[in-house]
Amino acid sequence: TTEFDQLPLTPACNESGEELHVVVDFPGRPVQLKLWQARVGHIKLYLLDSDLPANSDADRAITYQLYGGDINTRIQQEIVLGIGGVRALRALGLEPTAWHINEGHAAFQILERCRELVGAGLDFASAIEQVAAGTVFTTHTPVPAGHDIFDHSLISSYFGDYVEQLGLSMEAFLNLGTSPSNQGGFNQTVLALHGSRFHNGVSKIHGEVASQMEGYVWPQIPYRENPMRHVTNGVHVQTFLAYEWSNLYDMRFGMEWRNELLNEDYWERIEEIPDHSFWSLRQSLKSELLNQVRRRVVLQCRRNRCGEAHIDRATRLLSPHESDILTIGFARRFATYKRATLLFSDPERLARLLNDPKRPMLLIFAGKAHPSDLPGQQLIQVIHEFSRRPEFIGKILLLEGYDLSLARRLVSGVDVWLNTPEYPMEASGTSGQKAGLNGVINLSVLDGWWGEGYNGENGWAITSHDKHYDAAFRNQEEANELLDILEHQVIPLYYDRNGHGFSEGWVRMSKHSMKSALPQFNSQRMVMDYIKGFYGPAAEQGRKLAKNRSRGAKELASWKNRIYQLWSSVSLRRIDHSPQAVKAGEHFLIEVAAQLGELTPDDVRLECLIGKEDEHQEFIATEYFGFTADGQLDTGETRFVLDLDPPLPGLQHFQIRIYPCHPLLSHRFETGCMIWV
Template sequence: MKALRRFTVRAHLPERLAALEQLSSNLRWSWDKPTQDLFAMIDPARWEQCGHDPVALLGVVSPARLNELAADGEFLARLDGLAAELTDYLNRSLWYQQQECDGAAMPAGIAYFSMEFGVAEVLPNYSGGLGILAGDHLKSASDLGLPLIGVGLYYRSGYFRQSLTADGWQHETYPPLDPQGLPLRLLVDSGGEPVLVELALPDSRQLRARIWVAQVGRVPLLLLDSDIPENEHDLRGVTDRLYGGDQEHRIKQEILAGIGGVRAIRAFSTIQGFPAPEVFHMNEGHAGFLGVERIRELITESGLDFDTALAVVRSSTVFTTHTPVAAGIDRFPVEMVRRYFNDDGASALLPGVPTERVIALGAEEDPGMFNMAHMGLRLAQRANGVSQLHGQVSRVMFNSLWPGFDPDEVPIGSITNGVHAPTWAAPQWLQLGRELAGSDSPSEPAVWQRLQQVDPGQLWSIRSRLRALLIEDVRARLRRSWLQRGASEAELGWIATAFDPDILTVGFARRVPTYKRLTLMLRDPGRLEQLLLDDERPIQLIVAGKSHPADEGGKALIQQVVRFADRPEVRHRIAFLPDYDMSMARRLCWGCDVWLNNPLRPLEACGTSGMKSALNGGLNLSIRDGWWDEWYDGENGWAIPSAEDVREEDRRDDLEAAALYDLLEQAVAPKFYERNRDGIPQRWIEMVRHTLQTLGPKVLASRMVRDYVEHYYIPAAQSLRRITAPSSQGCPGEFDAARELAAYRRRAEQAWPTIRITDVDSTGLPDTPLLGSKLTLTATVQLAGLRPDEVVVQAVLGRVDAADALLDPVTVEMTHTGTTGGGEIFSTTTPLPVAGSVGYTVRVLPRHPMLVAPSELGLVTLA
């Protein structure tokens, strides 16, 4: 018989063990090995059965065992020590509290919105790299002491569990999750009643959600859950699955995440006393509606008009884009958005916010579609990609939002992602790091340089031990997978000797969209088989990844790999492991000698799995895309040559696959198998040492979060304070600067179509100009009612191509020198910056002290 409903009953802890409740409910245990070891002591067998989940363990351990532990002096001493350590961690001054901010206070609070969070495998609220990145962001923010709060949705069935059918096709299941059995607590009011956020939907319906709180160290993570009796039946399913359902389903999810998320923060701040966020960070465009909810707050609660409210919201919003392809952006039909954001009085989702203004925020080239990334960019004064190359790609991708500007001038920067070392580094490396670091920060390059003191034999011993642990795990997963696919135990004797802890091990694990090219390794099956079965220098290959349930093409790619790996000739050297999750990823990143990544450049935004491998001494073998493009140095792995200039897709794949095989055969395998008299691959280990020394401090999420604080969060908070401050002239009240900026923007947008550069004169050059010769430019500009100090007039000089396009131009600001009947005069004298075929032009841009960059408003006039 099957149970009608599943729920979790927690054991009553003896008073002396009460500290276990806090240790289990704060997800810091997921990256603190001493705390994990303490829970393992309770019942080692059940700890393994529960998947290393403290909450689940405390739900199944017997009262007799708990009473026994309550009298165990050694256990109690460790418990008390870890409880005291957690309390200290939650309250002591950390990096953030020790920073100076140019005499001003650091941001009082930061809100971080994401559609998914991969904090720990016991809370499966993630699908892939975006969610894992968000989880690492929260954990590193906690370790650094940021006053950050995370916001997302609680999915009743998470993403999905993946298994394989007998013929290798991906099969999805969606087991329901009981929040009572997870490290979550319900946000309740002073009377103990669950706090609900409410949103008005079309047809006078209400969507309500309760708020689960996951404590991620010092960081609260709010997860909104619509599966409550107060909702109509269909609305209970809004938060059923991550990235599931049709567009109607997705827009409800994104409205709940953005608008409901802001309302959840307000409730949490009021009840818990958490500082109200000054900075709002959108991790991708899914939560973009948070900006229009903040506009509504400012309109209805502070009496601002839409433009002034938008100026305030923009000043304090950060937008991070993660996709390098337009297909990765959520887009909705405009009529669907208009239906949800109707402004019909009391039934409106956002009272006081004009629907057409919301529509305009998401406008794109197709007038019938609403673009969530475009809305995110229009709502955020600061935006970034997630690697230097991705920043370049993003500036090209979104160039249309800044017409008249070259891609390099599009105001989208970059902060390269990072990974949370305590989560992703193997215990052996963490222990070695503690021995080397002393009291210094592991983010300091000097600490990593101390690896030079470590004997090559010790480094090789760690790498070999981690590889052996991976092989044990692979064999266990292989057995489970084959049994799920219908095999009998009698057929699986070969698994006991499948894979080999002494063979070069290559890992390839990630989501399975087409551009990541899961099957590039199968381009020449015969050659791959030769590499796997080479008598002297064999390799073994471990592959994993999930395809989106609706992606039939992705599932077909998985099936191709499975069918190849099922062949008796090679199944002991290549395997596809189903149900890729954080637990599997950790083992793979610990144990693989080489991490393979072969996307279509430049379509990999960052690729943090390779960072996790590098953090464990793995060597990357990758197309120069994402983070690898900026940090590959020739000694920390291998770069697969890209044939991106080849337009024919099949030929490009052939060329890059051949280059991959050549590298494995001629460069990678020889270094691994070339041993000294002690059996150590000396050249390989020196590459491992160099990888750890050079990439270790770079790939850390703590570095990434510090970059966000210094380059985005602090400037955003300072912009907010300036724009909401009372006027220095003593005019009444708050938001004076915001009103003035909004008024300037309206005047600039109205004037810009009629601004003209009517005359440009050049003087001063000799007959034969030389590099450094002085050029004087004078321009007459019709400003259409704007003052000269409200614009920037620039001379733009540089080499020109055959079509007279300026290449890598230099800009020089021109000075206002007077007024004539024909307009305002601007002039500059500048040395010629380059030799060769040189050209110049003049342009006009907006100028205002509250703008981050002259290109921000997307207004420019060219001569």
């Protein structure tokens, strides 16, 4: 049982002071949920709790452990979060204008909001248009394990009665979560995509990856143009910036620096900090880290019945009074794609680097694996075994009990933050951002946030190889480059000391790391990106479709239904004779005949794209021009014309396409329909 009197929580109550409860329905029984409230500054955080006497012992445990139980527990948790979450907000009297789903775990909230509208008299097609217009969905990982898929039989058992309240058949309901690769499963990511109109990944690279992964939702749209966009993650500076840096900024810059987190020019003043002071503070943070690491290592060794001689060897580099040792940190969830053991591909070379008496180096590993991720747990075992080898004892440390306290010490105290994901599987990777704003230098594969953050002066980049390469070849190439960077760049730069005992080049790179990370990768910038590009437009679109008793939602749903029924009969053909060459300043007329069937010219947009081919022979559009409808031909086709004045000299490529168009669409390509000449 959770001891709530030991936590900063209070029961959420209504205006009469009564504690709030909501109910969700499971097969054959209701489940009671209590609402708790926590205050985080000025923000209220609400929590759902099933540990109530009215529930069975099994149901009381639903909200106890996030990664506990089986797939049955998982669907129960997601029903509690999605459906119970909506009911909780209603009980609190809160009416969000924009809803944000992070991963598919809360996607059932789409169904609950649709159920409310259907109960008020709206048909399901109109209801989901209205719900989706005000919903943002963020996908956080390309890893399949991060996308929940439930068997149809499981969905049927939990949603049999619920489907009737939506006015759907079970087949239509299951189609909401069906993807081409999982015909027999209900995919929460697919449901979230169908029930939202604003979608994003969490870095520029991940946005492109997600556009390709989820492109089946918009099958005829080129992946670069489909509705999937990106907002790069950021971290909360006041939480993850070491207080020693905060104190220094207060003294040198005044309190105003906290209001300048979006101003890149402002952070040039980091250069004003004297190099020796900067180096000294970095060494002080490392000393505190090594002191904590020493305590942890000693406790680990004694718990494992190690002798004092072994403890002495394991802690020989951890003197808080001798912190001037190059320290590299790797701490995160141990998943196979993060390749925690990439550094060990050449143990002899690594041992030579670690055991150089003139230029010592320390590797610190920490992290946990998902309870059901056996390969991830095996990575931890491999690192543990390496750390016990004679040539690596005391040089490679694997810390147990990874928690937030240790994480904050590591991202502020090490010299180098190592990240070796398998490209392009790293969606973002915020630990490197936390390290960067503390002046720690990143050494990472160019994936996730580092694909945007790396500028050549603020760290080191390992060349990424995509999946077209053999996995063994890719791992070996990137491991060799990693060791090359360590041997020929990182170690020499750190130990290149001036007459005052510090490395000017290292301080220069560390300052670049800090002043590039602070204004670019903070959570304030991230939230502003969401407000401007997602929450604001979603709120406006939701209002537009909901006003006048959902008139817009009904109109859009009816129009889309007509488009999907008639689109297969649409076709295009060129009917002009284009010239071989056009002189500068000359116009030429492009004519296209479009067979629209029962659609009208107002239902579509015909477009000419002008551009060039890149080195991969892929067409890249630079200009877009719309055609005008110009009557009907004897064949029944609609004639479209464009009087084109080529915008640039030289060889130009152009392509012509048609797609559905309606003023109430949230994204011009959300129908997924497009035909090219």
